[in-house]
Amino acid sequence: MILSRIILGLLAIAPLSGADLKRHFDSTVNHFWSADKAQIYRTLAALVAEGLASVTVVPGTGAPDSQEHRITDAGRAALVAWLTSELDRQPERDAFIARIFLAESLDDEAVGRLLELRRSAALGQLAALEAIEASTGPARTRGEHLRLATLDHGLRHVRTELEWLDIVEEQLP
Amino acid sequence: MILSRIILGLLAIAPLSGADLKRHFDSTVNHFWSADKAQIYRTLAALVAEGLASVTVVPGTGAPDSQEHRITDAGRAALVAWLTSELDRQPERDAFIARIFLAESLDDEAVGRLLELRRSAALGQLAALEAIEASTGPARTRGEHLRLATLDHGLRHVRTELEWLDIVEEQLP
DNA sequence: CACCCCTAGTAGACTTGTCAACTAGGGGGA
């Protein structure tokens, strides 16, 4: 459900193929959602079956043909309906924090290793977010403004994560 | 997999029944994991089948009998193995941020409503975390220290969220 | 007593997401 609406939202910005979408889920929107390619193609097929999107085959130049999907009017309506619907409560899920919570049988060194792994993951995210930030100019349209705000959201949380790691590591020895 | 290890970790702190675990997933550990009761009971059965936990029926006083699960030696070994294994990379998933990212067809008022919903959710989480914080004394053991650190993690992120909401709402009109 | 509600635990169907292997065609290099 959520994935289908996110895809619809991306199609509302521009027509895309399954491979294009996969690229988005691996980069620009990766900071709030990701998706397996199998799932993307199946969702796309479902959207077409429901009449929320349409397909046209675009002959590939030096690459396989791609199936460009565009949002339909019904699709736009479904998108707005979702955007304004009740917020789906989302469960927090953080396996790393779970480990720290349960780590009493580990020695300081092992906990330190876990923290270091988390730090490098966080630094990776930070770099990815900064790369996106650098590659987008200043917000000119309403849409760009909103997208920048979500980028900022990601950056703030990653920085908070790094600060927390500093503090916890300091307390360890 | 992750859920089974988290349950194992909780059983390592104290023996618990399925209902006890459900209470934990709804309160103390809710800030990093939650679980459906059907899933908890099935996982518990699997742990027993694998020999990682054992059950004893405890006659209920004024309530149905409960099945107390305790971790076995094999269970402790499996727990440590998980705690020190490679970090499972976890995909970010935030349907609310997705909406903001895709909200260009919404007017400011509708976006403002979304932000307000998110704010009240965040305030609810903040209250829940502060309630847990208030109900736990200062950390005396190693385990308590680590658990407090994860609470602090949650608090910091919730506060970051509230700050971000302030800034975005300020920029809206 | 009959009724209702509460807790502990169970079961089935279903949705969502993941993994791995596969087709099909183009292009490039030995």
Add this chain to the structure above:
DNA sequence: TCCCCCTAGTTGACAAGTCTACTAGGGGTG
């Protein structure tokens, strides 16, 4: 030419998580 690799898309099996409805017993209330 043969082989390999790349991209786009497809499929099946499966794991994880959710939703709904259910059994079974205790206890309190009219």
